[in-house]
Every structure is written in C-alpha cells, then in structure tokens.
Amino acid sequence: MRLLSFLVAAGLLAASSAFAADPVGTRTIELPAPARRATLQVMVWYPTASVGTLVPSGKDKVFKETPALKGAAIAEGSFPLILISHGSGGSIANLDWLATRLAATGFIVAGPNHPGTTRGDSTPLDTTKLWQRAADLSDVLTALSADPAWAPHIDGKHVGALGFSLGGHTVMAVAGVRVDREAYARYCDEERTMADCVWFSSGTVNLRSADKHLFEQSNRDPRIRSVIAIDPSVVRAFTAESLRSIDIPVHIINIGRPETIPVAVRSDDIAAEIPGAEYQTVDGAVHLSFLAECRPEAPDFLKSIGETDPICEDAPGKPRTRAEIHVQMAAMIEAAFLADFARRE
Template sequence: MKLMLKIATMFCCLSPMMVHHSAAASEFVGVQQIAAPSKERGSDLAVTIWYPAEAGGKVVTLGESAFFVGTDAMLEAPITRGKYPLILLSHGAGLGGTPQAMSWIATSLAKQGFIVAAPTHPGNTGTNRSAAETMKLWLRPADIGATLDMVEKQPLFENHLEPERVGALGLSMGGSTVLTLAGARIDPIRLASYCDTDVLNPSLCGWVRQSGVDLHAMDMKLAGRNNKDKRIQFVMAIDPAPVDVFQVSTFSEASIPVDIVNLGRPGKIPRTALASEIAKAIPEGKYSTIEDASHYSMFGECKPNAAEIAETKQLGDPICSDGGGQSRLEIHEQLIKLVTEAFARELKTKR
C-alpha cells in the first residue's frame, strides 16, 4: 500500500493536461507505473514503463528538477497496436538514481518502437537514499529480473511483447548492472576495497564514508555470484561504473552481444568507468566513445543557472559540464541514435 501511494504521488504533481488532438502513433509515448514483487529485497519495486501509444491520457513531465529539464509522456495512454521488443533499463545513483531521470532516453526508445521498463533500485536517491544499499551492487540484477517477471504478466502488454526479444540498457552504475546480466561477476575483494581511498570515485566514496559505511565489514557472501539472466539477448552499457570491481576473467564468459559506450576522450575517461579492455575480453563485445561528452552527459538537459544552483548546494560534481564542442542536447541526440540503432540491430532484425 505504501509503495502504491508513493507511485501515485510521483505522478500527481507533474502538470497534468488532457490530450485531445490526434496524430500518428509514433508521436506519442505512454507511461505507467507498476509494483514488482522482489523476494531479494523483501518488498515491492516501483517500476516505470514507457511504450508506443495512441492519443489519450494525461501529459506528465518526468525527470524535471531544480537542475534538469523533464520529458513529457502520457500517463495511462492506450498502447499502439503491434508487438514490440522489451528493453530493461537500469539507472545510476545520486541525481541520476531514478527511472524518471532517464526519461529523455526511455521516451525516445518508445517512440522508435520499444517497450522500456525500469525499476527503481532501492536506496540510490531521494529521501530513502542509503550508501549501504547503493553499494550492494549484486542486488541490482535481481531488480531487473523481477521487473521482467512482472512486465510479462501485465494485461496491457501481454499481447504486445515480442517473444524472446529482450535487451537491457544501463547507464553509469546501471551499466555495471547490465554487464552482470550478461555473465560478468563482481569480485568481493575488489568491491570491499573500492573506497579505501578517493582515487577511484571521490564523490561516491566520500558519501560512503560520511554515511559510516565500512565496505570491508559488509556481508558480501553473495557479491560474487552469477547473476546472468538467460532471457536477455543483448545488453548495452553506457559509461558503466564501477567496472573495476569485477572478476576480469568472467567477461570472457558472456555469450550474448554486448555494446559498451564510454563518454569522453581517451585519456580523460575516469578509470572506474573505462571499459575499452573489458570490451575486448567479451567474445561479442563492441566498444565506442563519444568524445565531446562527459559522465554527466547522461543527466537531463540542464536548466538555466543549474550549474550555479549546484555550486550553491555544494554538490561537488560538475553536473552541467560536458566534454566541449557539443551541447548536451546534441550529445543526447547522438546517444539516442547510437542506442536505438544497436537495439534495432540486435532485437528487431535478428531471427
């Protein structure tokens, strides 16, 4: 009951407006939220789903904040006739720690003929933010599995899902999550020592220490388990982080295609996200970069004065800084094109 009230609250304050005009189905994106039971978490997960829609429903703006521009979709709109591949989306932590923060890419994928479903990984952001829960990286893959289980049971989608056409997309910490779905395994020793210094991730590890979390004391009996999900045929990781907590040898065990994208110029990509060597170890791995981007380019488009507000609030991260040469909107357009083409290649054309 608490989760359903929370889900309702997430939408009730998002500038509703009735849609009366009609247009081609591809112009509309529907959105709804469901609750997915999770045995692993011992509670339900809030799951956001975007899909190709017909005109109808209410316009809601998702992902808008004091810092970022939001993206419109239509709450509870009717789904467009047809069958669509499913993309399971895994978000990062911090300001990007919600499905709604990834709306800019999820909405674009839905317009291109995909159903996109994203669970809220507990503890990653908001009032329930928890450093301890965030660092339990081995629980995230099960959130994706629980989401897949529940989406397949939804009456709205049961006749609209392409059988066995399932992929996973992850950004930042979500990128590392989808790599585990392909077969990579976490190294508990590396994870335990990840925040021994600030060399790898000063922002995240500073929060971990301030929260009084000692990774060496955390129960990691399950951290190194195999989280591969055989229902998933393709994964794509954008600036996966941390990638330096994996058992390196396990990347060679990935049996599905894996695309990895780093944001930034060679030599400027943070060590904890640098995945060029990992891609080489994956049998069907592909690797590319967007040199005019930065890790923060996966956030929404910044509002005017957002950088100044972030500095005033002492966030410590240059959330509106990209690599130079392109605006964030242009970088998003490049990322959307890259991601859409990859999932179309792997989920729409393969037989």
C-alpha cells in the same frame, strides 16, 4: 521513421498507422519485488495510438522533463522490451529523454527506482548491495511478463537492458558478469579519489565487510538477450572468467576522450575480454552528460542546496550541447538494439 521501418521489416514490430506521429505513452506503476520483499516504483514508456496534449509535470527543479501522454493506451501489437537502470543517486525519471526516444522508435521501455541508490534515499551501505539492483531488473521483467495489461504487448524473444554508471554494472550483472569483493576493495585502497570510493568512505563503509557470497554471486538472467552499458562502474572488480563466459551481445560506451575517462569506468580492457563485444567512446562529453538536460535555473538551485557534483556541466569549453550529445547517443543505442534483435530472427 527509418528505424521504425527497419523494425517492421525485421518483423519485430507490427506495421500499423498508429506509429505515424511516434506518440509515446507513460505510466508509473508499482510492481512486486520478491527479492526485496517489497514493491518497486517503475516507470514505463511505450508506443501509443492515443493523442493529446503533452504536458510535463514541472516538478523537477533541476532537469528538463521530456513529456509523454500519461496513462495513454498501449498501441496494438507486441514490442521489444528494454529494461533501464539508473546510476547511483539518480532516478529513472532522469533518463526520460532516452526512454521516450526508444518508445517512439517502437520499444517498450521500463525501469525501476532502485531503493537505497535512488535520488533522495541513496546510502553508501546500500550501494554495496549490488545484487539487489540486478534482482530488481529481473523482478520487473517477471512482473511485466505476467501482468495481463502488459504481457500481450511484450515480445519476450527480444528483451534488452541498458544501464548508466552503477546501472551499467547492473545490466552487466544480468548479462553474466561476476565481481570479486577483494578486487573492489583493493581498487578503493589505491584509488581513494574516485567518486565511488569517496562515496563509500563518506559512509565509513568497509567493502570487505560486504556479504561475500551475495556480492560475488551470479545474477545472470538468460531472458535478457542484449545489453548496453554506459560508463559502467565497478569494472575494476569484474572477473575475467565471467567476462569471457558472456554469450549475448554486449555494447559498452564510455563518455569522453580516452585520456579523460576515469579509471572507475574506463572499459576498453573489459570489452576486450567479452566475446564479440562492441566498445565505443563519445567525444566532447563527460560522464554526467548522460543525464537529462538541466533547466536554466538549475545551477543556481544546486548551489543553494550545497550540491557539489557538476551535474549541469559538460565538457570543458562546451564543444557540444547536452542535447547534441543525446542525439548521438540515442542513435548509437537504437542502432545497437536493432542490430542485435535483427540477428536473432
């Protein structure tokens, strides 16, 4: 409970015995997305005073699920809000391992399934529409802040965003990063074997055909006051001017030893351009280690459906389990958000 005590002492959470056992509730809701003229499926995790049996759905054949109390009442008080963004071809449920830990600490955590880049509906063409994902996060924040069921529980002065892989770019975009379409196209001309470039090539997507105005526009959302990007993609297209203009705390985490981090996501040079940014690496892990732990039968299932990505594989030699990696990364993430929000007091 040390982190929770810190939040209470900092005035970011109301002191309440409801948190003694760190219970977490979860709901899946539909929220309006004006930018898409549609709705978004959003998962929310939050502190709750309710008690009950934690039963995972068991529907996912690949990933272990982290159970929470479905539909439980939200605990009394207001809480910092963390928006999370999944990677290309992923889903928000893949990050439940992190979301439940943050909610147990005393955050409300919310994240959408980004249409067009979510597991089961992802396409190379939709992946180029980077601006849509940034708008998704802003639309989720707007909707929750206006919803009478959620608004009283959200501390609007302490809103952060965290993203993984393509989601890492998404949260950097709401922090103020802008991208250069031609720079991204040149990168894929030169780095054809990088995963993102292979993906675009598989759909015969010409990056130079993407809408230049929308691709390069600012998607900054000043309501978001702290950002953590995990192995962010599209970094080779970030503009130096926009990086130097960021005025909120930014933390970038690369997974793996420096010599093993792919150029597609390596961000030490990016962090160096951002005033006051923190850059860290996580040894003994690989990019996909950030996903939820795999079920024991997952490798055989993935092989049976022709999946070629090493979804369940961690660093060669398995120096650490995925569970151990998650413990370290969750602690890093919690510490970063707590420090940033405390500085705003």
